[in-house]
Amino acid sequence: MLLNKRVTAVLSASLLTLACQVSQAADSLNFVSWGGTTQDAQKAAWAEPFTKSSNIKVVQDGPTDYGKLKAMVESGNVQWDVVDVEADFALRAAAEGLLEPLDFKTIQRDRIDPRFVSDHGVGSFFFSFVLGYNEGKLGANKPVDWSALFDTKTYPGKRALYKWPSPGVLELALLADGVPADKLYPLDLDRAFKKLDTIKKDIVWWGGGAQSQQLLASGEASLGQFWNGRVYALQQDGAPVGVSWKQNLVMADFLVVPKGAKNKDAAMKFLANAASAQGQAEFANQTAYAPVNLDSVSLLKPELAPNLPTAYAQDQVTLDFAYWAKNGPAIATRWNEWLVK
């Protein structure tokens, strides 16, 4: 009897392991993004419907870490199948051979805004750096474009700018200095830093979305450069925050597949679904980030549409990801020098 019990235990244990192996063998992929509400929305808009229709399980992981991605590819043990990265990084990583080329037989390239697709990455979403301001701090004085940042007399208080040497700050300084939007590149670094010098002591730097919201909502910064989705979220919460879309600077996230990803085929199918009109519209409706698929615009919630960059196409200035992918490290050296000077 006792023996019998033991045999059953062993049997059931081995069955259990077998079952585990079977479930692992079934298709699955690891999706990596930045966490927070963005990844929640990506899960709800892309992963869950995808699993339902294709029976491929999507495991959520994160946050995105470029160093980790490089380490995985170098060691040949790639745990991530689809990764959400910034557009300039996507292009730089592709140039360094860290990414798989995408399969555009599966992914429909022709309906994606050509600004947000490359051979190794397809847009995850796009967003704008907008001029946000605290209405309580500035009163009736509503700033219009980036030149307001450099006018400390009319608009007193601290300016919140994005801290990393990445597309955005230098461009807005040049625009404020009178450089026409189509003549921004190659960036005139001397001119940009000279312009930034005039407000250097008035800048507070933010490194992440939550921090930027804290600065703007509390009035610690009177105005500044913000991600449009973050300002929108503050407005939804009833914070006295205004926004100007003039010269909004367009930036994007790309979805990429690291070189040597274990579930490449499943990853391509996932990308096709995420970049589809439906997937993009669904995600935009949940986050106030804009869809990269040209067919998504008609599927957006009517009350949300005016708060998306897609509604301000004529005011858009698209940041040049390719230029940054190539020159980013050199610009960063100059940037650091200027910062600590």
Added chain:
Amino acid sequence: MKVAINALQSATGASATGAQGAAMKSSPSLRQRWRGSRNLLPALLFLGLFFFAPLIGLLLRGVLEPVPGLGNYEQLFANSAYARVLFNTFSVAGLVTLISVLLGFPLAWAITLVPRGWGRWLLNIVLLSMWTSLLARTYSWLVLLQASGVINKALMAMGIIDAPLEMVHNLTGVVIGMSYIMIPFIVLPLQATMQAIDPMVLQAGSICGASPWTNFFKVFLPLCRSGLFSGALMVFVMSLGYYVTPALLGGAQNMMLPEFIVQQVQSFLNWGLASAAAALLIVITLVLFYFYLKLQPESPVGNAR
């Protein structure tokens, strides 16, 4: 009286016997000294595999990537901005250490002096602050210190200041935030050291005619030295590598080396330059550590007198 003098002698003689002990330890034969060292093998193997090998790998990257040679170091030294970053790193670490010592010392003393039950409560409060999420504590400082924060509002309401003080997004913010985080690391070793000091020794000092100040500087402080040094060293070295707090409470102008390294590792995948910067930090820390050991009579390189 005689007891008191004996106690005092044993106290001041402590360092002398320490030196003697060190001298005695070096006299037995080599074989005796290494007896039982085989038991260390697993630990050494572990350290070698999981600490030294990656460390060496890291150092190698600094001279191998992107092309073999000293290019990364050249870039680090040629650019005055990096020297500035390095200077920032050490001055912030030094300042944080100084302030944590100045604040931690009386706190540790208070914990030792108050009746036993109270001391434990105080210690628990110190520990509690250590167990709270680092990010939450850093953000709390932001709430307190910012221009529209609690402190500025209170001071302005009381009419002490007219315009808000700038206490955050600059060096002040970093030093306040980091000192707060580091204080437990100085209080714990210091309090342990103070607890072990025989109160009779201090009594003996005053019976022998030492003024309270003399008693403090000539008797108490030297006895606290080991705890003080180890705590201060720990705080200093930890401050050198701190990332979150300076990133949130500091301004970009006060960039410290860890932030620079993160930027190179994560944004630009420039691991060669990052490794070189990390190696530089290690070397400078080791040099400082050597001088620190020099000051400790008990250590192998110390000036035993």
